[in-house]
Amino acid sequence: MKVLTVTLNPALDRQIFIRNFQVNKLHRVASPDHMVLSPGGKGVNVSIALAKLGIPSIATGFLGGYMGRILIEELRKISNLITTNFVFIKDETRENIAIIDEENHTITEINSPGPSVEDKDLEHLYRRYSMSLSRVEAVVISGSIPECLRSEVYVKLVRMAKEKGVPVFMETRDRHIKVLYEEDSLPLVVKPDFRAEYQLLGREISKVDEFVEAGKELIKRGSELVVMSYQVDKDIIVTENGAWLVRPKCEVDVSHVLGTGDTYVAGMVYKFLSGERDMFEIAKFGYVAALSKTKKAKKELPTLQEIEEFMDKFVVERVV
Amino acid sequence: MKVLTVTLNPALDRQIFIRNFQVNKLHRVASPDHMVLSPGGKGVNVSIALAKLGIPSIATGFLGGYMGRILIEELRKISNLITTNFVFIKDETRENIAIIDEENHTITEINSPGPSVEDKDLEHLYRRYSMSLSRVEAVVISGSIPECLRSEVYVKLVRMAKEKGVPVFMETRDRHIKVLYEEDSLPLVVKPDFRAEYQLLGREISKVDEFVEAGKELIKRGSELVVMSYQVDKDIIVTENGAWLVRPKCEVDVSHVLGTGDTYVAGMVYKFLSGERDMFEIAKFGYVAALSKTKKAKKELPTLQEIEEFMDKFVVERVV
Numbered sequence: 001m002k003v004l005t006v007t008l009n010p011a012l013d014r015q016i017f018i019r020n021f022q023v024n025k026l027h028r029v030a031s032p033d034h035m036v037l038s039p040g041g042k043g044v045n046v047s048i049a050l051a052k053l054g055i056p057s058i059a060t061g062f063l064g065g066y067m068g069r070i071l072i073e074e075l076r077k078i079s080n081l082i083t084t085n086f087v088f089i090k091d092e093t094r095e096n097i098a099i100i101d102e103e104n105h106t107i108t109e110i111n112s113p114g115p116s117v118e119d120k121d122l123e124h125l126y127r128r129y130s131m132s133l134s135r136v137e138a139v140v141i142s143g144s145i146p147e148c149l150r151s152e153v154y155v156k157l158v159r160m161a162k163e164k165g166v167p168v169f170m171e172t173r174d175r176h177i178k179v180l181y182e183e184d185s186l187p188l189v190v191k192p193d194f195r196a197e198y199q200l201l202g203r204e205i206s207k208v209d210e211f212v213e214a215g216k217e218l219i220k221r222g223s224e225l226v227v228m229s230y231q232v233d234k235d236i237i238v239t240e241n242g243a244w245l246v247r248p249k250c251e252v253d254v255s256h257v258l259g260t261g262d263t264y265v266a267g268m269v270y271k272f273l274s275g276e277r278d279m280f281e282i283a284k285f286g287y288v289a290a291l292s293k294t295k296k297a298k299k300e301l302p303t304l305q306e307i308e309e310f311m312d313k314f315v316v317e318r319v320v
Numbered sequence: 321m322k323v324l325t326v327t328l329n330p331a332l333d334r335q336i337f338i339r340n341f342q343v344n345k346l347h348r349v350a351s352p353d354h355m356v357l358s359p360g361g362k363g364v365n366v367s368i369a370l371a372k373l374g375i376p377s378i379a380t381g382f383l384g385g386y387m388g389r390i391l392i393e394e395l396r397k398i399s400n401l402i403t404t405n406f407v408f409i410k411d412e413t414r415e416n417i418a419i420i421d422e423e424n425h426t427i428t429e430i431n432s433p434g435p436s437v438e439d440k441d442l443e444h445l446y447r448r449y450s451m452s453l454s455r456v457e458a459v460v461i462s463g464s465i466p467e468c469l470r471s472e473v474y475v476k477l478v479r480m481a482k483e484k485g486v487p488v489f490m491e492t493r494d495r496h497i498k499v500l501y502e503e504d505s506l507p508l509v510v511k512p513d514f515r516a517e518y519q520l521l522g523r524e525i526s527k528v529d530e531f532v533e534a535g536k537e538l539i540k541r542g543s544e545l546v547v548m549s550y551q552v553d554k555d556i557i558v559t560e561n562g563a564w565l566v567r568p569k570c571e572v573d574v575s576h577v578l579g580t581g582d583t584y585v586a587g588m589v590y591k592f593l594s595g596e597r598d599m600f601e602i603a604k605f606g607y608v609a610a611l612s613k614t615k616k617a618k619k620e621l622p623t624l625q626e627i628e629e630f631m632d633k634f635v636v637e638r639v640v
Contacts, residue, residue: 108347
């Protein structure tokens with residue numbers, strides 16, 4: 001096993017395709033392939049992207065109820081390079097239903113509430129995490145935390161990995177990054193999830209300078225690489241050696257950029273596992289992986305060959 | 321075991337409560353109890369209603385996929401008086417999602433397609449059905465047939481029961497009743513399901529005379545009791561001894577009448593099992609059971625005591 005991915009709040013993603021979807025009407029789904037089920041949650045998605053690159057991983061976190069069982073079965077179908085090691089809880093795993101109307105171009109979404117996680121479940125997770133840590137070369141901690149838990153869970157997970165000398169790659173919202181910063185427990189690689197808001201260390205950021213400034217603070221406190229999405233298809237990379245702006249040469253379909261973050265993380269982990277230790281090179285490979293993902297359909301992931309075709313399709317500019 | 325219920329096309333019913341539901345918006349479900357799962361399909365519902373009356377039953381039919389497994393688990397939770405004996409198939413059991421907006425009073429429904437049933441599955445069902453027949457005193461065959469199958473399945477099931485001398489209670493649409501009539505294979509008790517259209521033996525019916533006429537034809541061909549819903553809360557009962565119109569003394573909430581059909585069937589079966597052989601008395605008890613159901617919340621069923629409280633709350637008028 002090479003990688004451990006942690007998803008504390010996974011979701012079962014469901015897409016239902018209905019033409020001319022309207023409120024207060026009865027709709028019949030035309031055929032079984034108009035209802036698509038797939039495992040979701042950022043850590044789980046990284047495991048899937050890694051499997052596409054031939055990298056075996058252990059996926060852990062919390063799963064529960066009917067939705068949890070469907071998720072784990074669907075995940076096992078995707079690749080035998082993914083080993084599941086989830087803690088089973090009483091409550092239902094999140095179910096995210098998207099009703100897609102391709103005629104009127106609407107997406108109506110219904111997201112179920114996240115589960116409650118009891119103290120004994122959390123202790124159980126720490127034990128499994130600790131055991132898995134000794135079997136892997138890298139940890140990915142990605143996504144949100146169930147509402148009943150606090151950011152301190154991430155602090156503990158990062159510290160446990162550090163104690164065993166296992167590097168952590170993390171993509172999550174500033175709410176948690178800020179706590180990790182304050183608790184002096186930053187992971188090796190930080191990728192803030194800006195989908196909800198452009199904020200880092202509690203500050204609104206919009207100019208390149210502000211991104212670089214915040215990134216540098218994370219580096220000072222122990223991270224070795226900070227990658228930040230900037231203006232949709234551009235990225236800002238900060239290491240102890242400087243800061244860079246990366247942008248594609250080719251035009252990118254903006255609607256395809258969403259959801260490339262998990263491929264980005266998988267790309268970085270892949271490069272790290274191949275022996276690369278220059279953090280800038282690791283970031284660039286993640287960026288290229290994400291760029292190649294923008295050319296794929298929503299649920300499809302790039303192969304290594306497809307990523308390599310994009311190696312010369314971006315421009316780097318040093319900003320500091 | 322007392323009763324065998326057959327549901328060829330069961331469904332997992334899901335109610336999702338969302339205030340101010342709108343197309344093209346993201347909705348978060350407020351709490352887990354705003355998402356309700358329950359087993360559905362007419363035969364399954366009769367088993368549940370019988371269990372409430374203390375009558376054990378075997379539920380059979382086809383179940384498949386994730387939805388089938390959720391349905392069977394939820395059914396087992398409801399009562400240990402229900403023994404499940406379904407044939408498992410490859411395709412997903414139907415899932416009927418109702419998005420209920422109590423603020424704007426809308427119900428938006430999404431019904432998934434029914435499964436395909438292969439020949440070997442059908443043969444498997446006939447074998448299980450045949451074995452169960454020798455263990456029961458009555459059979460209930462209720463509801464629709466998966467689209468890939470023809471009405472001849474019902475002909476065969478009724479004939480098999482008749483050969484073993486087991487009486488059949490059936491509620492289904494005219495499409496199937498007409499074939500049973502033509503094939504001279506009518507069950508003991510017929511309750512046409514008029515929810516989609518008021519039609520019997522291929523003819524539109526609206527006047528009392530027309531109901532009675534069609535009912536008599538079914539009696540002539542071998543049924544002993546025909547019960548027909550007429551103008552929402554009234555019923556027409558036809559036996560070899562005559563025809564009656566039954567109506568409630570009290571006012572009935574019309575919106576509560578839908579879905580009382582399964583309680584009606586359970587009531588008739590209950591009366592039959594108690595030794596009653598006067599078909600008019602059997603029909604009246606079914607009517608009273610349905611009447612008491614109209615006073616209950618959507619998914620709640622009446623107890624025997626609650627049914628008996630309605631014994632004097634209806635009026636019978638002989639029409640022939």
